[in-house]
Amino acid sequence: MFDVNKIRDSFPMIRNNPELIYFDSSATSLKPQCVIDTVVNYYEKETANIHRGDYDISFDVSKAYDNTRKTVAGFIGAQDPNCIVFTSGATASLNTVAINFGKKFLTEGDVILTSELEHASNILPWFKAAEESGAKIEYVPLNVDGSFNLSEYVKCFENKRIKIVALPYVSNVLGYINPVKQICRIAHENHALVCIDGAQSVPHIPTNVKEDDIDFLAFSSHKMLGPSGVGVLYAKFDLLNQMDPIFYGGGSNARFFKNGEIMLKNSPDKFEAGTPCIEGVLGLQSAIEYLETVGMEKISEHCEQLSNYFADKLNDLANVTVYNRGSKAGIVTFNLKQIFAQDAASYFNANHISVRTGNHCAKLLPNIINASETIRASFYLYNTFEEIDRFVELIKDTTIEKCVDSVL
Ligand SMILES: Cc1ncc(COP(=O)(O)O)c(C=O)c1O
Known part of the structure; x- marks a missing residue:
């Protein structure tokens, strides 16, 4: 009940x-008490860096950190925990996608399809990607009340080189739930990928990236009962494999050489250079457990x-x-x-x-x-x-x- x-x-x-x-x-x-307790417990009883220490506390914290990846994957219906990258928030996740996608996949004349509903964090990174690649930004016409118009969306694909669709699952102003499953299906039929801003949906409605066939999904822990400073980027594994990290540093590389060559680790490690917000990730685990207990x-x-x-x-x-x-x-x-x-x-x-x-x-x-x-x-x-x-x-x-x- x-x-x-x-x-x-x-x-x-x-x-x-x-x-x-x-x-x-x-x-x-x-934030519920259990999330606060988890964060405090990390500081009071189990402070250690992850994936670096040869002692019990570091092993335990590393295990708990990696376990959160599995929990997040389960929570959003992703089968492979390696598709979950921890970032500092939805904004960082969306920038990672846009910057990479722009560099790797966009060329002059390509189209980034978005909407006038967007939060700055899901449009400014795409403006930059367009500026750097010569791609164009186009907007799906919305209904007069700001809700999504699927037939206008379908029309957008006529004679256009749409490479990526960037839309919110739920608008942070209007709260309408967009038909993401159809959005993805139509984009895929037209050889485009879909980046969904899930900052307002993941905390509120059940999410299943597999059923919806979402290519990229971004969201923040702090909007779903978890600590600030942690976000998630979900992406299909082959896309993560093709993408480069924004940040380089400890933990993300297997080897590097005097001539400047870097051998990166596989995803998700290659995207998580440096010490992450460990206590925040552990707190996110407690937040998801709480949400799942309530349902x-x-x-x-x-x-x-x-x-x-x-x-x-x-x-x-x-x-x-x-x-x-x-x-x-x-x-x-x-x-x-x-x-x-x-x-x-x-x-x-x-x-x-x-x-x-x-x-x-x-x-x-x-x-x-x-x-x-x-x-x-x-x-x-x-x-x-x-x-x-x-x-x-x-x-x-x-x-x-x-x-x-x-x-x-
Ligand atoms: C729809 C939407 N996208 C992205 C963001 C950015 O989230 P964050 O500030 O946690 O990176 C927000 C924050 O309000 C949002 O509402």
Whole structure:
């Protein structure tokens, strides 16, 4: 059974801040006690570097680190743990793909197909790849509400040299779940590869890279209950084999010679030069165990119910515009009429409610939804309907004057 009170009890941030209503999990999630304990345990009881020491603690930590690779692979439906590369975050994972793909596979006139939904981290690296290779960036036309339009996507492949499709599984502003399985199938039929930004999907919905046939998937630990400073790049093994690392150094090479020749190790080691965020990777293991104990289906259902409940309540209010009715991934983006989003957020903050405002790093999307700044409430497994009720009561009561007073 999904017991939200039990879940809330395991989050110290909730226990220690009884008044806090945290609706900003798309930016970063709160962490359960088990994740914190794992990180502290590494510092207090088992500090050692991995893959380097000839003593028990180093062996044990190395084993736990490598075991997390297996756990992550299982969590996203990847059969081979060697397809899992640990990075510093989704941004680093996406840069690794774009920089490499640009160098190895793009030539002048090729097309990188993306969308105006993108978070900066899944578009700026592709801008650079295009600049360096002479490839062109093109955008899939979206529906008026910003949702994905599969027939427009299919049309994009007519007479185009699309080599790579870079899209989010879930938009961090609108929360719509893109039809990734069809996106991959259509791209593959047209000899293109697909890079999916999974930063907002992996924490919220069950993921299966094999079923979807995803070529590259990037996500961050800190958005899925794990520590900051750790990300994942999943890629099909033959693609990883063809790619070069961005960083070179200890741990990634088998040998090197005076003449500058480097013999790199196989994936994933060749992509993990230097000491990684060991405690973060161990913490990610605990985060995934926690998510799996609760159940990803249940988490996804809970977040969808919360966002539907909130959007329905907002819909009854004359002073509110909702931009993403039908969003399924726990994200509701809205504005209060005549009130600047950041002023509203200050008023909410004064009432212990944390939300995010602005363009949410998706700086092309305002043209599509016709709003330069929005308020984003994002929910996760520890949020409740009662918290939403309190927020709705506050929104009903929000005026320009109260917002301005809270800023002053
Ligand atoms: C859709 C999306 N992609 C990528 C990122 C970047 O993630 P990180 O900052 O953890 O690298 C974010 C972060 O908010 C995001 O929402």
